[in-house]
Amino acid sequence: MSIGAGELASVQLLGDIIKSCRTKHPLIRYEIFTASADLTKERMDKGLTDIGLLLEPINIEKYEFIRLDVKERWVAVMPADDPLAAREYVTADDLMTGPLILPIRGGVRNELLSWFGSSFDRERVILTHSMSTNASIMVQKGMGRCVTVEGSLPYLDNNVLALRPLYPELTSTSVLAWKRQQPFSLAATKFIEHLKCFLGMTES
Amino acid sequence: MSIGAGELASVQLLGDIIKSCRTKHPLIRYEIFTASADLTKERMDKGLTDIGLLLEPINIEKYEFIRLDVKERWVAVMPADDPLAAREYVTADDLMTGPLILPIRGGVRNELLSWFGSSFDRERVILTHSMSTNASIMVQKGMGRCVTVEGSLPYLDNNVLALRPLYPELTSTSVLAWKRQQPFSLAATKFIEHLKCFLGMTES
Structure with missing residues (x-):
């Protein structure tokens, strides 16, 4: 699955999420495409990237997102x-x-x-x-x-x-964002489930 | 003027070129857009970037280029x-x-x-x-x-x-490349002239 990310302090948190997801779903392979929030959004719109880690301000009204508790x-x-x-x-x-x-x-x-x-x-x-x-x-x-x-x-x-x-x-601040109602791959679906759980948004 | 560059040892040389160009043409302003060689080429084709600093292998047959004497x-x-x-x-x-x-x-x-x-x-x-x-x-x-x-x-x-x-x-290896017969801005023209001179390709 593909993650688009800026170069941010919150990439440390992204690393913790991926690391813990690997213990649950060891077969998932990751791509981290480093880019500015504008370009990552463009790639998400084109379906090239599943999830974006975006530095705000950025217009994310079309996306589902979680604002991270990390100060940039x-x-x-x-x-x-x-x-x-x-x-x-x-x-x-x-x-x-x-x-x-x-x-x-x-x-x-x-x-x-x-x-x-x-x-x-x-x-x-x-x-x-x-x-x-x-x-x-x-x-x-x-x-x-x-x-x-x-x-x-x-x-x-x-x-x-x-x-x-x-x-x-x-x-x-930064957000983890993904397209609403996107038909995600199984890997991306599992990863989004896991990150919501990791960030305390849902029950495990 | 806009330079697209990978993250490379040869960016050190690019820095030396820009620095020496600034003494000759102090009014030129630079943009350094960091991207992989594929993306920089795409941006050059669209006219968004004047010059690319590209890690080889990359197909540069459409471009004028100088291969740099820096080992990556x-x-x-x-x-x-x-x-x-x-x-x-x-x-x-x-x-x-x-x-x-x-x-x-x-x-x-x-x-x-x-x-x-x-x-x-x-x-x-x-x-x-x-x-x-x-x-x-x-x-x-x-x-x-x-x-x-x-x-x-x-x-x-x-x-x-x-x-x-x-x-x-x-x-x-890496190359500095630009489009042949591109109508460049005055700044980009001066910069290309300067870099050829800096790299010993022409008389100053």
Whole structure:
């Protein structure tokens, strides 16, 4: 079965769900197709992906969904020797002191623009990114600081790059979503049953 | 201008090209859309992406391209405390001792299947992935070992996950490609000129 997922802290929870589902249904095979929420939705509409793990805001009115109890915290990514890395957190004004790398996706960018408020100067944005790994390489090359969700860069070597939370704190939520009345494969049906049970939505 | 790129060691070189281009053409803004080579090609065909950084094998006969002098080395990703992490490298037989996480993309999978040879047992493959970050979370959860290109997991904390090269060594190449006779924007035209110069293809 196919799961479309962003690079998010909630992928850790997805891993726990798959792991526990494997003890119950060891024959199910999984595909994890990493993509932004827009693209995953498109793939669900085309029937290429059964379930999506989507960063909000995203329009999910056509879908059945469960909002996950995981905070997706926004952070600034910078070289470990960036003077800002000495701070506990960074503000919009701090970030406006140098070039910036921001996410491409519209809905998510609007949340960020609202966080930046009147401090925002679009001239600072020299690069936009869809996934954090390649953006982190541009940060390490000294091209600018990147704003992204913390969960997209797990297991990072703190000697190379530093992640610092935004202040005021900015967090997003994510949902597990699937099409209503989709004729799912047996594997996907079992997995959806299991995840509802895992997340305490139904009796086991 | 828009660049579509896989998660590759050669993104480091792409970073160097962008950085040096910024000194010559400071007004150019970049978008880096991370995707597999198939999807980036599709986006180039639709005119959504100007330039692709593609992991081979990929059919690029319709494109103008430069093959990069960067080795994309295939590795196994495992928890740092996996007994295999004590080895300098891992063989196909080593990997067949436990569950496996392999790439989705067809062309790339065929290279891997050929490397595995007669050791390969498809029953071991419990999960396929399109991008390494989410796959690495599944590895850390103990779901299996993941085979991927080393450059897709830069700046990794070695205390959590270990990358070990395959033996016999398996490497791939990557290309920077763009459509022939495409009416490019001025920015993309300048960038292509610059990258040819940077890579020693033309006089500056």
